[in-house]
Each structure stands twice: as C-alpha cells, then as structure tokens.
Amino acid sequence: MYDDIQVIFIIFLSVLTITFLFQISTKLIINRKNRLIKEKKEDILKFLYNQSEKNQETNFEKIQLFSKLKPEKLMKIINILLKERKIKYDKENIKLTSDGAKEAQEIIEKHRKIEKYLFESTSVKIEEIHSIAEKEEHSNNLNIEPANTYQCIDPHGDVIKGQGVPSFSILKLTQNLDNTNKIFKIIHIEDEPREIYSKIVQLDIAPFDYIKIKEIKTNSIKVITNRGQLIEMDFILAGNIFIVEEETKKEDIEILFNEIEEKIDLISTLDKLKINEKAKILGISFYIRGEEKRRLLELGFVRNSLVEPLYNNMLGNDPRVYRIKNTNIALRKEQAQKIYVQKLN
Amino acid sequence: MGKNFEDIIKKAEKYRIKYNNTFRDKIIEDMHQQISTTLADVIQYRETNDFLGKIEKYVDLFLTSRIGGILVLTIMLSIVLWITLSGAGYISSLLGSFFEYIESGLRKIFHFLKIPELITSFLIDVVYKSVAIVVAVMLPPMTIFFPLFTFLEDLGLLPRIALNMDKIFKSVGAHGNQSLTMMVGFGCNAAGVVSTRIIKSPKERLIAILTNNFMPCNGRWPLLIMISTIFLAPLISSSSNPLVGSLIASTALVLSVFVGLVFTLIISLGLSKFLKSLGSFYILEIPPFRKPNFLRILYTSVIDRTVFVLARAVYMAIPAGIFVWTINQLNLSQNITNTLDPFGKLFGLDGTIILSYIIALPANEIVIPALLMLYTGSKNFVEIEQLQSIYQILTVYGNWDWKTGICVMLFSILHNPCTTTILTIYKETQSLKWTIIATVLPLITAFSTLFIVYNLLLKHISFL
Numbered sequence: 001m002y003d004d005i006q007v008i009f010i011i012f013l014s015v016l017t018i019t020f021l022f023q024i025s026t027k028l029i030i031n032r033k034n035r036l037i038k039e040k041k042e043d044i045l046k047f048l049y050n051q052s053e054k055n056q057e058t059n060f061e062k063i064q065l066f067s068k069l070k071p072e073k074l075m076k077i078i079n080i081l082l083k084e085r086k087i088k089y090d091k092e093n094i095k096l097t098s099d100g101a102k103e104a105q106e107i108i109e110k111h112r113k114i115e116k117y118l119f120e121s122t123s124v125k126i127e128e129i130h131s132i133a134e135k136e137e138h139s140n141n142l143n144i145e146p147a148n149t150y151q152c153i154d155p156h157g158d159v160i161k162g163q164g165v166p167s168f169s170i171l172k173l174t175q176n177l178d179n180t181n182k183i184f185k186i187i188h189i190e191d192e193p194r195e196i197y198s199k200i201v202q203l204d205i206a207p208f209d210y211i212k213i214k215e216i217k218t219n220s221i222k223v224i225t226n227r228g229q230l231i232e233m234d235f236i237l238a239g240n241i242f243i244v245e246e247e248t249k250k251e252d253i254e255i256l257f258n259e260i261e262e263k264i265d266l267i268s269t270l271d272k273l274k275i276n277e278k279a280k281i282l283g284i285s286f287y288i289r290g291e292e293k294r295r296l297l298e299l300g301f302v303r304n305s306l307v308e309p310l311y312n313n314m315l316g317n318d319p320r321v322y323r324i325k326n327t328n329i330a331l332r333k334e335q336a337q338k339i340y341v342q343k344l345n
Numbered sequence: 346m347g348k349n350f351e352d353i354i355k356k357a358e359k360y361r362i363k364y365n366n367t368f369r370d371k372i373i374e375d376m377h378q379q380i381s382t383t384l385a386d387v388i389q390y391r392e393t394n395d396f397l398g399k400i401e402k403y404v405d406l407f408l409t410s411r412i413g414g415i416l417v418l419t420i421m422l423s424i425v426l427w428i429t430l431s432g433a434g435y436i437s438s439l440l441g442s443f444f445e446y447i448e449s450g451l452r453k454i455f456h457f458l459k460i461p462e463l464i465t466s467f468l469i470d471v472v473y474k475s476v477a478i479v480v481a482v483m484l485p486p487m488t489i490f491f492p493l494f495t496f497l498e499d500l501g502l503l504p505r506i507a508l509n510m511d512k513i514f515k516s517v518g519a520h521g522n523q524s525l526t527m528m529v530g531f532g533c534n535a536a537g538v539v540s541t542r543i544i545k546s547p548k549e550r551l552i553a554i555l556t557n558n559f560m561p562c563n564g565r566w567p568l569l570i571m572i573s574t575i576f577l578a579p580l581i582s583s584s585s586n587p588l589v590g591s592l593i594a595s596t597a598l599v600l601s602v603f604v605g606l607v608f609t610l611i612i613s614l615g616l617s618k619f620l621k622s623l624g625s626f627y628i629l630e631i632p633p634f635r636k637p638n639f640l641r642i643l644y645t646s647v648i649d650r651t652v653f654v655l656a657r658a659v660y661m662a663i664p665a666g667i668f669v670w671t672i673n674q675l676n677l678s679q680n681i682t683n684t685l686d687p688f689g690k691l692f693g694l695d696g697t698i699i700l701s702y703i704i705a706l707p708a709n710e711i712v713i714p715a716l717l718m719l720y721t722g723s724k725n726f727v728e729i730e731q732l733q734s735i736y737q738i739l740t741v742y743g744n745w746d747w748k749t750g751i752c753v754m755l756f757s758i759l760h761n762p763c764t765t766t767i768l769t770i771y772k773e774t775q776s777l778k779w780t781i782i783a784t785v786l787p788l789i790t791a792f793s794t795l796f797i798v799y800n801l802l803l804k805h806i807s808f809l
Contacts, residue, residue, distance in 0.1 A: 121624050122621060122622050122623060122624060123548055123620075123621055123623060123624055123625035124621050124622070152358050152361050152362055153361070153362065159362050208367060290624050290626075291545075291546065291624050291626060292546070292624070292626030292628065295545070295626065295628050296628065297369075297370065297373045298373070299628070299630075300377055302370070302373055302374040302377050303374050304374075304378070305377065310402070310405070311402075311405055311406055311409050312409060313409050313414075313508045313509045313511065313512070314409055314410065314411055314413075314414030314415070314508075314509035315411075315509065315512040315513070316512060318511075318512060318515070319508060319511050319512075319515075319521070319627065319629065321405075321409075321508065321631055325377075325381065327630065327631075328630070328631035328632075328633075329628065329629070329630055329631065330508050330511070330521075330627075330628070330629040330630075330631055331627070331628065332511070332515065332627045335626075335627065335628075
C-alpha cells in the first residue's frame with residue numbers, strides 16, 4: 001500500500017505535469033493564432049500592393065473576396081493594420097501607406113528569393129515552387145544560402161529587388177494578336193493557377209525566350225521560339241505569358257530567327273536523334289537548373305557545339321551516351337529532351 | 346574602398362537585370378568557342394574512326410549490349426568476391442598467428458618489468474587484443490578486394506556498368522553510380538560511403554550513403570556463408586550430396602544479397618520522396634579505356650581506402666574492447682543476455698545474438714567469435730575453423746535451428762552499420778542528423794522486417 005507521503009508526492013507530481021502541459025499547449029495555440037494572423041496580414045498587404053501596381057481601386061469587398069475570411073475576422077485584421085499605420089482609408093477604398101508598401105515589397109522580395117533558391121539548389125518540382133514560397137515567406141527565420149540568391153531574377157522572370165522592365169511596356173501574349181511575324185521577348189510567366197503554369201513548363205516556354213507569332217487560329221496560337229520549338233497553345237496559356245518588345249540587338253535576333261525558320265525541319269531535341277546522327281546544339285532549356293545546368297555548360301553543351309549519340313545502355317535508350325567535345329557523356333532522357341539541336345545533313 | 350566595392354556590385358546587378366541573367370551562358374559559350382579553336386591546332390584526339398577508337402567503340406557496344414552487360418557484370422563480381430573470400434581467410438589466419446606471437450612476447454616483457462596483473466591484462470587483453478583482432482579480420486579482405494576493384498576502376502569498366510544499371514536506380518530516384526558504391530560496399534561499407542563522392546548531385550549522394558549499409562560487407566560474408574552452409578543447406582539436401590548442398594548454400598547467399606538489394610531500392614525510393622530540399626541531376630562521364638597504372642592502383646587502394654578505413658576501425662575497436670573486458674571482469678554477460686533474451690525472442694533471435702552484435706559494433710567480422718565466446722562462457726573471443734564444431738556449439742548451447750539461422754542472416758544484412766562506417770558517414774555528411782538517421786534507419790528496418798517475417802511466417806512453419 002502507498003503511505004501518505006507517497007500519495008502526496010504523486011499528486012504533486014501529476015499537478016505539476018498537468019500545469020506544465022497546459023502551459024505548453026496554450027502557448028502552442030496562441031503561437032498558431034498569432035502566426036495565422038500574421039500570414040493573413042501579410043497576404044492582405046501583398047494583395048493591396050499588387051492592386052496598386054495595376055492601378056486598381058480596392059475596397060473591403062474585394063479584399064474579402066481575395067482573403068476568403070469572415071467579415072468580422074477581416075475587420076479585426078484591418079483594424080490591426082490601421083493601428084500599425086500600414087493602410088489608410090481613401091473614402092471607401094483602402095490604400096497602402098508608404099510603410100505598408102515597403103513591407104509588402106519586402107515580402108514580395110522574400111517570396112522571389114525563396115523561389116530562386118528552390119529553383120537553383122533543390123529538386124523541388126517547378127510547379128510546386130510557388131506554393132512552397134507562398135508558405136515560407138511568412139516565416140521569420142529563413143536560412144537561404146546567400147550564394148544562391150545573388151542572382152537577381154526569379155524563375156518566373158521577375159527582378160527580385162528593385163526595378164526591372166517598366167510595367168507599362170509589358171503586354172500579355174494575347175494582346176498582340178495583330179502582330180504576326182514580329183519578335184517578342186518573354187519577360188514574365190504567371191505562376192498561378194498551378195495547372196496552367198505546369199502546362200507552360202511542359203511546353204518548355206521560359207522567361208527570356210524570344211518568340212515569334214506564326215499563326216492565329218480560332219482557339220489557339222502558334223509560335224516559334226529562338227530554340228526552334230514550334231508550339232501551339234491555347235489562349236488560356238497564352239494569357240499567362242507576358243512579353244515585351246526587344247529594343248537592343250534587334251537585327252541579330254532577326255537573323256537568328258530567319259536561320260531557324262529556314263531549317264525548321266532539321267530541328268529536334270537531343271533524345272530524338274538516331275545513333276550516330278550528328279547535330280549542332282541550339283541551346284538548353286531554362287528549366288535545366290542549378291548545378292545540373294552548370295555541369296552541362298562546363299562539359300560543352302553550349303550553342304554551336306557538335307554532338308552525336310554513340311550508344312544505348314544494356315536496358316534501353318535511357319540513359320544514352322553522347323559524344324561531345326571529344327568526350328563521352330551519358331545523359332538521361334529527361335535531360336536530352338530539354339536540349340535543342342539542329343541536325344547536320 | 347568599401348564603398349567602391351559596393352558600387353561595383355550594384356553596377357553588376359544592373360547589368361544582370363539588363364541582360365536577364367544570361368551573362369554566364371554567354372561567357373561559357375564564348376569560352377568554349379575560344380578553347381576549341383585554340384585546341385584544334387594543338388591537341389590530337391583519339392578519333393572515333395581510327396583503329397583504337399574503333400576498338401573502343403566495339404568494346405563499348407559489347408559492354409552495353411544486353412548479353413555482354415550481364416555477362417561481364419556477373420563474371421566480374423563473382424571472380425572478385427571469390428578471390429577475396431578465399432584469399433582472405435588464409436592471410437587472416439597468418440596474421441592472427443603473427444599477432445599471437447607478438448602478444449606472447451609482450452606478455453613476457455610485461456612480466457619481466459613486474460607490471461601489476463590488472464594493468465597487464467588491461468593493456469594486452471583490451472587494447473592490444475581488440476586492435477589485433479580487428480586488424481587481423483579487416484585487413485586481409487581489404488588488401489585483396491580494393492586493389493582488384495581499383496584495377497577495374499582504372500581500366501574504365503565501372504562507368505559502363507553504372508550506365509547499364511542506371512535505369513533501375515532511376516526508377517527509385519537514385520543515381521546509376523550507386524551500383525558502383527554498392528559494389529565497393531561489398532568490400533567495406535565505410536569505403537563504400539567514401540566512394541559515394543563519385544555521385545556529384547547531393548540528393549542522390551545522400552541516398553547512396555544512407556543505403557550503402559544494406560550491402561553485406563566482407564565482415565558479414567563469412568557469417569552468411571556459414572549459416573547458409575550449416576543450417577540452410579542440410580535443410581533440403583540432407584547432406585548426402587555435397588554438390589546439391591553447396592548449390593543450395595550459394596542460392597541462399599545470393600538470395601540474402603538480393604534481400605539487401607531490394608531493401609536498398611525500397612529505402613532509396615522512400616528517401617528520394619523526402620529529400621526534395623537537395624539538388625538532383627544525372628550526368629555521367631564515360632572515360633576512354635586506359636592501360637591501368639599499377640602504382641596508382643596500389644596507392645588508391647592501399648592508402649586511400651585500406652589504411653584509412655583501418656585507422657578508423659582501430660580507433661573504434663578500443664572502446665569496444667574496454668566494453669567486453671568490463672563485462673567479463675564483472676561477470677555481467679549472463680545477466681545482460683538474460684535481460685535481452687525476451688526482446689530478442691520477439692524477433693526470432695536471442696539475447697546472446699543481440700549482445701554479440703553490440704560487442705561487434707566496431708567490426709562485423711567479430712560477430713562469430715563473440716557469439717562463440719558468449720555461448721561457451723569463455724573470457725576471450727573464440728576462433729573455430731571447423732564448421733561442424735561451430736554447428737555443435739550453436740545448436741547445443743544456443744538452441745539454434747534453421748529459423749534462427751534465417752533470422753540471423755536477415756539481421757546481419759539489415760542491421761545498423763559498424764562504428765567505422767558511422768564515423769565515416771559523419772565525416773562525409775558533416776551532419777549529426779544524417780549520421781543518426783543512417784544508424785537508426787537500418788536498425789528499425791531490421792527489427793520491423795524480422796518481426797514480420799518471424800511472427801507471421803517462420804513461427805508457423807513446422808515441416809522439419
């Protein structure tokens with residue numbers, strides 16, 4: 001049997017543990033609540049900033065539509081933001097103060113930095129990058145290796161910090177339908193919604209490609225890129241691609257396109273070459289990224305290098321051995337699909 | 346100065362934005378153009394259509410054909426393993442007697458200097474003996490296996506094998522070169538972990554490091570061979586026909602390696618789903634065939650692999666020696682085995698087996714001597730050559746049957762890496778987290794697999 005001291009001791013211990021557990025759980029709950037509020041606050045700031053970039057007025061209903069919060073909760077958050085002087089009323093519209101704009105800019109910058117990091121040094125799928133960055137941008141302690149973020153343009157073509165191309169000269173691809181046979185540069189690809197973005201990635205259209213509109217059909221649009229891809233896409237996809245007119249080195253690019261259009265039948269990807277069929281490299285995809293891209297460039301997979309498939313492996317043609325710059329390199333099919341070549345005849 | 350530098354950085358950033366980050370591509374492109382025009386005048390390459398180039402091409406075509414690939418791989422592996430295993434035992438016993446000779450000499454010197462008995466026993470039985478045992482069992486297989494393997498490496502054969510195997514490894518999100526690191530793992534897992542340096546992409550490399558342990562190393566082969574010979578072979582052939590017996594034993598051996606392979610692939614698949622935060626790519630350079638350079642082979646195999654693995658093994662052997670000595674001094678072994686017994690019984694093992702695996706942490710080679718030591722109640726490791734007497738000891742003292750044999754084989758393949766390997770993993774990954782995972786993951790795999798196999802399958806079979 002237990003004696004009194006033991007019973008008292010056990011009771012004391014259990015009370016102690018219960019209070020301890022209670023404290024921890026309340027702390028966790030409060031932390032979570034604070035975090036959620038912070039996320040919502042930052043999302044609203046970002047939304048307001050984007051609206052002001054587009055020169056659109058924003059009222060309470062628009063914010064509610066965007067944030068999907070209940071009106072009373074949204075009121076609370078807006079009141080907090082008003083108290084912190086990050087937003088202000090302009091009649092019935094809500095606007096950012098300079099403080100708020102600054103914070104929104106910082107969040108967007110963080111978002112792009114994360115995207116750049118994920119793109120360059122991880123193997124996260126390109127379609128997933130945006131949603132991960134959307135979550136991670138709210139966390140306070142972020143450790144991104146600085147070496148991977150020095151490049152100042154994110155995977156969607158946006159400048160991470162400071163000014164890029166002035167926004168008035170950026171157009172949607174669908175806004176230029178009367179301009180067939182004119183060359184444009186892709187400057188930004190919208191990463192939302194995810195399904196459409198992943199389709200664009202699959203077509204291998206990337207920021208800083210040059211494209212020429214060849215033909216406009218009733219439901220789709222046919223373009224040719226500077227790597228010789230002939231692509232036909234829906235208007236939904238085209239509406240998510242933003243372009244600018246290139247000012248510098250216009251003639252060079254026109255010459256390039258003329259060459260490509262002449263030899264369009266000879267252009268294919270590396271994986272489609274037959275064994276011992278010699279070809280010239282036109283370029284590698286933007287979506288070969290990070291260390292892999294660096295290695296390929298080092299090994300000589302650059303414009304104008306000659307390449308030739310040598311032999312398959314025991315189990316099939318994936319991976320396959322290619323001869324480039326007098327060395328034999330094995331590449332997998334996914335990589336070879338993203339390397340554009342022009343056959344030599 | 347500081348301000349100037351910042352200005353330069355700002356200017357560079359401006360240009361980067363203006364030219365859309367295509368600077369690097371352009372620079373490399375121009376560099377290649379420049380280099381190739383310069384080199385065209387200076388260097389003559391082995392062209393694919395001259396005599397040697399043609400021979401190389403035909404050899405390559407043979408090696409990457411379905412028949413040639415499989416033939417070369419199996420023949421090469423079995424020859425290397427056969428030479429290693431048959432040669433190692435011989436050198437090992439030579440080394441053992443050499444160390445015994447030195448030991449008796451040391452004892453005489455200690456006696457002459459009138460050093461107290463406790464210190465003598467500590468220095469000789471613990472420090473000297475554990476180091477001597479580890480060296481005697483680990484050194485010979487390594488000195489045979491690694492030069493052979495380095496020879497094949499130097500020849501340029503191995504990248505072709507990695508190329509052939511890549512499709513399998515790709516399907517589980519790993520790198521074809523992992524097949525090579527696994528083959529090195531046959532020699533020694535620690536060396537296998539070091540050899541993962543040939544995998545350049547961080548994600549696939551980590552996968553190769555974490556799963557290397559599932560390949561039975563030289564230290565585990567003798568145990569696997571012993572069990573498959575004395576427990577599994579008589580099971581079917583009733584020992585009347587030696588040929589059938591050895592056939593079954595070798596089938597069991599191959600099956601056990603196959604189990605290791607399957608687990609490697611399963612764990613790789615699981616890991617590749619979790620390790621998305623690391624970069625991943627596949628690029629394999631296929632070097633031309635070369636005449637092996639024997640000095641280089643000796644250097645790489647002896648200095649880079651053998652000595653360095655051995656040094657770590659010796660370093661880890663001393664604490665283990667102290668552990669065994671303490672147990673024996675305090676007569677604790679019986680107690681420990683009794684406490685571990687119910688736990689071991691859950692998995693078809695017993696307390697003695699688990700304790701001997703704990704003792705054998707620094708080197709898998711000493712599992713058998715430790716087992717025999719614990720079963721016979723001896724104070725030192727017991728080395729017995731005859732399989733028959735080992736069989737007697739295991740069945741009489743340990744109550745082993747073929748079920749225990751299968752369980753021990755499975756445990757031997759799936760259990761945690763030895764301390765040398767753990768230390769090497771820490772050195773290679775520089776991360777405590779991955780070291781712990783590399784240790785715990787195989788252990789969990791081993792126990793859960795054994796639990797399932799023993800309780801759901803083996804327990805209910807009673808045809809013998």
